[in-house]
Amino acid sequence: xxxxxxxxxxxxxxxxxxxxxxxxxxxxxxxxxxxxxxxxxxxxxxxxxxxxxxxxxxxxxxxxxxxxxxxxxxxxxxxxxxxxxxxxxxxxxxxxxxxxxxxxxxxxxxx
Amino acid sequence: xxxxxxxxxxxxxxxxxxxxxxxxxxxxxxxxxxxxxxxxxxxxxxxxxxxxxxxxxxxxxxxxxxxxxxxxxxxxxxxxxxxxxxxxxxxxxxxxxxxxxxxxxxxxxxxxxxx
Numbered sequence: 001x002x003x004x005x006x007x008x009x010x011x012x013x014x015x016x017x018x019x020x021x022x023x024x025x026x027x028x029x030x031x032x033x034x035x036x037x038x039x040x041x042x043x044x045x046x047x048x049x050x051x052x053x054x055x056x057x058x059x060x061x062x063x064x065x066x067x068x069x070x071x072x073x074x075x076x077x078x079x080x081x082x083x084x085x086x087x088x089x090x091x092x093x094x095x096x097x098x099x100x101x102x103x104x105x106x107x108x109x110x111x
Numbered sequence: 112x113x114x115x116x117x118x119x120x121x122x123x124x125x126x127x128x129x130x131x132x133x134x135x136x137x138x139x140x141x142x143x144x145x146x147x148x149x150x151x152x153x154x155x156x157x158x159x160x161x162x163x164x165x166x167x168x169x170x171x172x173x174x175x176x177x178x179x180x181x182x183x184x185x186x187x188x189x190x191x192x193x194x195x196x197x198x199x200x201x202x203x204x205x206x207x208x209x210x211x212x213x214x215x216x217x218x219x220x221x222x223x224x225x226x
Contacts, residue, residue, distance in 0.1 A: 041219050042218055097159070
């Protein structure tokens with residue numbers, strides 16, 4: 001079973017616009033991670049946010065975490081066509097990277 | 112390029128057969144996890160190996176088994192294949208220092224089709 005649920009399931013935007021994806025989860029976590037997947041291949045790690053952190057930045061990425069609402073959001077600013085991919089949130093309840101993934105958001109950036 | 116390599120990249124098997132998938136972890140990583148990703152879904156955790164011992168298992172039947180070798184590479188074996196086993200199988204490696212596990216690096220996956 002999957003713990004996280006991403007919202008929206010699919011998102012289509014123009015190049016240069018911002019993209020926001022949300023993730024909700026059910027149980028307590030140690031950390032939450034966001035991954036990108038191109039064309040059904042391997043996952044690329046984007047960012048990890050720990051349960052005692054509220055916001056984290058990495059380049060054009062901004063992740064927030066609200067443990068009281070059991071939710072996280074990923075913001076991609078100034079999107080590019082190369083950002084077109086599926087994005088997954090994954091939670092780690094312990095310390096072992098036994099990740100529980102959501103179903104993902106499909107992002108399409110039109111040039 | 113994560114340094115995690117999986118083989119083969121694609122595989123077609125017949126229902127009832129057995130399959131072995133392989134994963135070479137990134138240098139220095141002693142923890143390997145396996146995930147199954149069905150089409151249109153997120154990956155699901157199968158099991159994890161740490162220093163050659165199983166270190167946690169997801170909701171998968173015993174016909175899914177694994178091994179980790181002294182060089183930390185790993186195998187996933189699936190017996191009595193079923194059509195629903197058709198999926199992308201992903202391997203992830205991570206290092207463990209002082210009890211803390213670092214970032215997971217994923218391979219490109221093995222696409223298994225059961226016919």
